[in-house]
Amino acid sequence: MKLALGPLQYYWPRVTTLEFYAAVADWPVDIVYLGETVCSRRHELRLPDWIEIADMLAQAGKTPVLSTQVLLESGNDLNTLRKITDNPDYAIEANDMGAVHRMRGRPFIAGPFLNVYSKPTLDVMAAQGATRWVLPLEMGRAGLAQLQQDRPTGLQTEVFAYGRMPLAFSARCFTARNRNFPKDNCQYVCMEYPDGLLLETKESEAFLTINGIQTQSALVHTLIHELDEARALGVDVLRLSPQSRHMDQVVAAFRAVLDGRESGADAHQRLLPLMPAGPCNGYWHGRPGLDMVLPGEIVVSKAPDARAPGVKARSAA
Incomplete structure (x- = not known):
């Protein structure tokens, strides 16, 4: 895999992002997805900057992929979409059906937000030119096993294996609203939360993470225990979502397990202090997403504290 x-x-910040991807060039990853998928108001890097990063990573032996925005809200968003899908040099990840249609039958990766839950939908994606599809976040191993039997010949499968799960997108910016700023004058406050802003219930239980217009899981989804099972199911690619600290060590842990140099259990213990929040993998096992199922079907529900050190959570209204 x-x-x-x-x-x-x-x-x-721009410098932080550039330094991050300069380091990625030396990490044991094969594919790197690039681009702004959440909010077009985030302008530290523009499309030409992402293409320069792609050029650098390609020279380092990686396979860059340009990802399209999930929720398009303006004419400028459409113009950016056109420029991305017209790029002849790199593969494209389509994250909405507009991007799929823009590809006009050319090869693309069907992103996790296209809601591919059935064979007919998978067939449509393949007919439109998809060469790889990404499992929706809420789909577990049982659904994956069925679709793997039904998937068209030559279509690869990718699974989200690590990171806070992107669950929903909205036209409203929750991070700005939290600070009583209107979306059009948001002051770019989401930059103050490099791993998102944790939302707690009034009972001080971790609930969700807000990240601008995106809603994420409070906990960190990890399949480090399930890599052998994913391989047996025919998964071709595992996706690890960037976090602000220790991402090089996260990548190294997954590579060590894939290469057989470390057990999933040992790697999991090594990952725990590196995560910005507690772990979960419930969706994979057909359970509530915040559950953590350990080998032997031991279920740990609701990690006692999902807060990263030094991060103050907000209470849900």
């Missing part, structure tokens, strides 16, 4: 680094979900 190959390792892929998913698109950056958060808003980081």
Whole structure:
């Protein structure tokens, strides 16, 4: 199986982002997804900057992929979509049906937000030119096993294997609203939360993470225990979602397990202090997403504290 680094979900300063991808060039990942998928107001890097990063990573032996925005809201968003899908040099990840239609039958990766839950939908994606599809976040191993039996010949499968799960997108910016700023004058406050802003219930239980217009899981989804099972199911690519700290060690842990140099249990213990929040993998096992199922079907529900050190959570209204 190959390792892929998913698109950056958060808003980081320009220098931080450039330094991050300069380091990625030396990491044991095969595929790197690039581009702004969450909010077009995030302007530290523009499309030409992402293409320069893609050029650098390609020279380092990686396979860059340009990802399209999930929720398009303006004419400028459409113009950016056109420029991305017209790029002849790199593969494209389509994250909405507009991007699929823009590809006009050319090869593309069907992103996790296209809601591919059935064989007819998978057939449509393949007929439109998809060469790889990404499992929706809420689909577990049982659904994957069925679709793997039904998938068209030559279509690869990618699974989100690490990171806070992107669950939903909205036209409203929740991070700006939290600070009583209107979306059109958001002050770019999401840059203050490099791994998102944790949302707690009034009972102080971790609930969700807000990241601009995106809603994420409070906990960190990890399939480090399930890599052998994913391989047996015919998964071709594992996606790891970037976090602001220790991402090089996260990548190294997954590579060590894939290469047989470390057990999933040992790697999991090594990952725990590196995560920005507690772990979960419930969706994979057909359970509530916040559950953590350990080998032997031991279920740990609701990690006692999903907060990263030094991060103050907000209470849900």
